[in-house]
Amino acid sequence: MSRLSPERVALAKEIIGRYPVPRSALVPLVHLAQEQDGYVTEDAMEHVAELLGCTPAEVYGTATFYEMFKFRPVGKYVVGVCTNISCLLLGADELLEHAERSLGVRAGATTEDGMITLEDVECIAACTLAPCIQVNYRYFADQTPASFDALVADLRAGNLDAEVPPHGVVARTRPHIEPGKWAGTGTAPPPTAERFPGPALAAGDAGGGR
Numbered sequence: 001m002s003r004l005s006p007e008r009v010a011l012a013k014e015i016i017g018r019y020p021v022p023r024s025a026l027v028p029l030v031h032l033a034q035e036q037d038g039y040v041t042e043d044a045m046e047h048v049a050e051l052l053g054c055t056p057a058e059v060y061g062t063a064t065f066y067e068m069f070k071f072r073p074v075g076k077y078v079v080g081v082c083t084n085i086s087c088l089l090l091g092a093d094e095l096l097e098h099a100e101r102s103l104g105v106r107a108g109a110t111t112e113d114g115m116i117t118l119e120d121v122e123c124i125a126a127c128t129l130a131p132c133i134q135v136n137y138r139y140f141a142d143q144t145p146a147s148f149d150a151l152v153a154d155l156r157a158g159n160l161d162a163e164v165p166p167h168g169v170v171a172r173t174r175p176h177i178e179p180g181k182w183a184g185t186g187t188a189p190p191p192t193a194e195r196f197p198g199p200a201l202a203a204g205d206a207g208g209g210r
Contacts, residue, residue: 003047008032012051022052030063034168039070067121068137075110075117076166077155080134081143083120086127091144095131096120098145102152115156117167135160136167 004012012032016025029051033044045059052059063069070078081099083092096107099118103111107120126132129141133148140151154160 002037002041003043004033004051005036008036009047009051012048016051023054023058026052026054026059026062027066030059030069031168031170034069035170036168038076038166038168039073070167073110074167075115077115077135077164078117078119078137078167079152080119080121080124081107082122082124082126082130082132082134084123086123087131090130092131095133095143095145095148099148102145102149113156116152135164136169138164 012025012029015028015032016022019025026048029048030040030045033048034040037044040063042056045063046056049056049059064071079099081087081092081096083096100106103116103118105111105116105118107118110117121134124132124134124139126139126141129139131143132139132141133143133151134140135151135155140147143151151160155164
């Protein structure tokens with residue numbers, strides 16, 4: 001388990017500076033942690049809490065709300081087979097069964113080579129593309145057992161590296177915000193006091209932010 005690297009700490013501080021309230025940067029910082037290790041480690045959550053002035057429990061409590069954050073090691077590619085109604089009616093159950101046989105793992109497990117974690121997922125809002133799967137949250141529509149096997153072969157061969165980065169990488173380019181537009185520079189709205197600061201923030205403010 002690892003804390004954020006010095007480079008990511010510098011980026012984290014830049015991100016925090018964009019927000020009137022530091023804790024608003026919690027989710028972007030958890031993304032940084034997952035990008036670094038492929039999943040969110042306990043040490044990284046503690047580090048994020050230190051940077052934001054909150055508790056690790058607050059970081060964990062927020063991060064676990066979102067399905068895209070993983071808290072144990074996963075493969076380079078997380079392959080989610082949607083089995084909700086539209087995909088189900090068009091053969092998603094059979095597709096998932098084929099994927100399990102083809103990869104040699106059940107849904108929720110990772111292949112022996114560490115490349116692929118297979119998941120059975122709920123609706124991914126792609127009903128017109130059914131049956132649809134996601135690979136690291138990139139969509140692949142109208143899947144069949146044959147197209148699934150071809151997709152896996154391309155992933156393992158590196159043929160889709162330009163399209164599908166390793167798990168944890170949200171985007172290949174980062175958004176750039178001019179420093180003059182950050183919070184507190186005069187061009188951004190004034191900070192808003194926390195109504196419910198939580199124990200970590202309240203500890204440094206006798207008024208509780210009210």
